[in-house]
Amino acid sequence: MKLPLRGGCQCGAIRFEITKKPLTLYCNHSLDSQQETSSAFSMSLLVPRDGFKYLKGGPKTFEIKNETGKAKKSALFCEKCGTRIAHDTEGNPSISVKAGSLDDRANLKPVGHIWVKHAQGWTVFHEDELIYEEAPDDGYFALMERWAAQEHA
Ligand SMILES: [Zn+2]
Numbered sequence: 176m177k178l179p180l181r182g183g184c185q186c187g188a189i190r191f192e193i194t195k196k197p198l199t200l201y202c203n204h205s206l207d208s209q210q211e212t213s214s215a216f217s218m219s220l221l222v223p224r225d226g227f228k229y230l231k232g233g234p235k236t237f238e239i240k241n242e243t244g245k246a247k248k249s250a251l252f253c254e255k256c257g258t259r260i261a262h263d264t265e266g267n268p269s270i271s272v273k274a275g276s277l278d279d280r281a282n283l284k285p286v287g288h289i290w291v292k293h294a295q296g297w298t299v300f301h302e303d304e305l306i307y308e309e310a311p312d313d314g315y316f317a318l319m320e321r322w323a324a325q326e327h328a
Pocket of ligand 1: 184185186187188189253254255256257258
């Protein structure tokens, strides 16, 4: 992926920039993700916290439940149009940018899928993708490793 990556919300009130290499990209098929996107799954691009900044505007936030129930997790969204921009979990070195908010979505290729036990029945997975029934229990390490290998291929 060529840096910087830019993106924003649907109404244009929020614009952001990613200046550091994303750590991985995966699809989340959890029931929460389906509700959050009003769709079948969300695409999460993990970005180092210090590699993400707002160029215009800023998000409103609300707290959502974390998978572990321990850390505080916030949803960041545009107060005008409602576009979900990212999820920010307290203490994580990265934030989870909702990849559908990027300007260039033509070559977004996720390396894996999580919470597939809730995936819609018509979803087709590729053989070379990492598949997790629930959340990965390795701190997303395999997803990051697979992403790094793909980026260097
Ligand atoms: Zn907006």
